[in-house]
Amino acid sequence: MYDQIAANKRNSFILVFCVTAVLVALGYFLGEYYGFGYYGVGFAVAAAVISALFSYYGGAGMILGVSRAKQIEKKDHPQLFNVVEELSISAGVPMPKIYIIDDTAPNAFATGRDPEHAVVAITTGLLQKLNRDELQGVMAHELSHVQNRDILFSMMVGIMVGSIVMISDFFLRSMFWGGGRRRDNEKGGGGLLIILALALAILAPIFARILQLAISRQREYLADASAVSLTRYPEGLASALEKISGDREVLEVANRGTQHLYIVNPIKPFEERAKSLLSTHPPLAERVARIRAM
């Protein structure tokens, strides 16, 4: 467990480093391509620093805002509060803030930079569908993410990877619409730079996505296992996951930058949004089988 915490902190650092490197490379090629030279690198470094600081301090707020989650008080849902409080005692972490997403699709996630600033969010749809034991299982899964510091890393991934994807999309679009023909004729090797820039612009999001993928699957299995060790009642989480998986409602507020945060992937395979075959979550049937085997 302590290894997991250390690994998450280390991964967050590596992530910031890699994102900075990718941004700097992007900045360099953009600078060369558009002809403003090393200013591109300068801008990229500034962007990386700002994006890292912003993800660390403002990430949770941004994710909650994008997901249209609202904070609630104990009187709004005493049972949910009790369940979360019980589990925070079991996990030995401070009581997190609780947010509600007003959506009928059943799902939940946790975020925040450390256990002292943790947030758990749950949709009204999930609250209605689950009984107390199942709710406990789901919240235990979320609290495990808090306890293992998964929340820090996934939040940073969400925000920073999201920004790379955004910048690259912007770059690709500007290429298609014929921007930046200015320096091509004046400079030898401009063609090579364009190819490199293009390759980078295409590779960056793929790299980002694969990174996101690699981290999520093991994390979900581990959080399921930790959840069971918190509640000592595997059936609660198993039947909750089954209920969630049987549902075909769509969670509109989830996007490519936040999908990996949720307890089950909010982007369903039949949706237009699920264009890529890459998945951030292990198959639900496999998860349920593993939980029941505990």
Next chain:
Amino acid sequence: MTLGWIVLIAVGVLVLGVIGIYNSLVMLGKRCDNGWAQIDVQLKRRYDLIPNLIETVKGYLKHEREVLENVTKARTQAINATGVKDQAAAENMLTGTLRTLFAVAENYPDLKANTNMLALQEELVSTENKISFARQHFNDTVMQFNTKVATFPANMLAGMFGFKERDFFELLDEVQREAPKVQF
């Protein structure tokens, strides 16, 4: 000269090692204390809830005087218990009497529909859970502490500084080992 340095460095490393072990023992001990305090907070909360519960059900359970008295008696006993072992025994008894009370209440449909009762029941279920989770957490921390105290090299220093293995919060009988479930 060189020998002097080597001895100095060796002593320095040794002192740092001792400080490190001592501090980790103190820290783990504090965690256990904190875990125990957490249990106390939750137990206190349960004591506070019981008079409310008795007040609510009294009107409905006129013919079950004995059940109510048992709960009150167990509560008093638990409040007055001292030491980990006594406390565990008294608390287990209180849990048992509460379970009987809820089982009896099952036979009174009016009581089951009472909103006050429903809210109280949720609070009690939650408090039961909090107590058992707090125990679980306490036992985990005690286990970490005891392991540290018993293993090399900390075991050499533990005796010297007066660190002793601590008691677990044990459940006394098999029936009470399962999670308290109050059905309504």
